[in-house]
Amino acid sequence: MGEESAFRQEFPVTGGDFARAGKVSCEIKNLAKELGLSDRVVRRVAIASYEAEMNIIMYAREGRLNLSITPDRVRIIVEDSGPGIEDIELAMTEGYSTATPEMRELGFGAGMGLSNMKKNADIFEISTEVGRGTRLEITFLTNGQRA
Amino acid sequence: MLTLKELQRLLSGELLTPETNTDMDCSEIFASDLMSDVLAFMHPGSILVTGQVNTHVIRTACLADVAAIVFIQGKRPDDAVMEEARLHSLPIISTSCSMFEACSRISRFIPDGG
Numbered sequence: 247m248g249e250e251s252a253f254r255q256e257f258p259v260t261g262g263d264f265a266r267a268g269k270v271s272c273e274i275k276n277l278a279k280e281l282g283l284s285d286r287v288v289r290r291v292a293i294a295s296y297e298a299e300m301n302i303i304m305y306a307r308e309g310r311l312n313l314s315i316t317p318d319r320v321r322i323i324v325e326d327s328g329p330g331i332e333d334i335e336l337a338m339t340e341g342y343s344t345a346t347p348e349m350r351e352l353g354f355g356a357g358m359g360l361s362n363m364k365k366n367a368d369i370f371e372i373s374t375e376v377g378r379g380t381r382l383e384i385t386f387l388t389n390g391q392r393a
Numbered sequence: 394m395l396t397l398k399e400l401q402r403l404l405s406g407e408l409l410t411p412e413t414n415t416d417m418d419c420s421e422i423f424a425s426d427l428m429s430d431v432l433a434f435m436h437p438g439s440i441l442v443t444g445q446v447n448t449h450v451i452r453t454a455c456l457a458d459v460a461a462i463v464f465i466q467g468k469r470p471d472d473a474v475m476e477e478a479r480l481h482s483l484p485i486i487s488t489s490c491s492m493f494e495a496c497s498r499i500s501r502f503i504p505d506g507g
Contacts, residue, residue, distance in 0.1 A: 268452030
């Protein structure tokens with residue numbers, strides 16, 4: 247199975263929609279499970295996807311997660327129309343956060359999101375433009391392993 | 394090994410999901426109100442002890458493979474949150490213990506949290 251026959255699905259996420267937060271990631275987790283990925287990979291994908299979904303909800307107007315799965319890897323491309331990130335190095339620092347009190351009351355915005363996505367991924371790429379948005383490419387190598 | 398049933402007794406807690414299995418192993422515990430920390434640091438299969446009672450806790454629990462949740466300070470989630478917990482077959486215990494008291498009691502059996 248090549249790139250062209252990979253499993254693909256797009257999941258739109260609306261900024262500020264805290265009520266639905268996590269729904270997309272639950273769907274992605276279930277899909278990864280159904281496609282027979284190992285528990286370890288499923289959990290890494292679920293956590294990174296949730297962090298990405300929360301970031302769109304907390305900071306952007308709208309965005310989407312594009313999931314693609316081939317026998318060798320899972321990839322989530324996250325694109326949002328948001329404020330962008332001024333200083334990526336600072337934003338990647340554990341504990342650095344620009345979250346509002348409302349976000350913190352829900353237990354989020356502790357400044358772990360980007361670094362946690364990177365920790366769970368095998369390849370993590372980020373590009374951003376201030377005032378326009380952010381794009382993340384999160385790749386998990388599965389080496390064809392199945393549960 | 395500490396089972397969920399034993400954990401419930403230890404915390405004088407109430408099992409809010411009587412239909413769930415209480416024989417599961419509870420030898421790893423993670424206590425936090427920060428879902429960010431649950432996502433970043435918790436081992437899969439742990440019991441989550443928390444003072445947060447919103448739906449995000451349930452979704453975080455499902456995504457990060459939490460085995461069961463203990464709500465402290467006598468907190469009880471509302472119907473919508475409980476509905477979501479049942480949907481995911483997630484055992485829920487409510488205890489009147491504070492976070493410190495809950496952790497202190499558990500630590501007599503699991504000194505380092507597992």
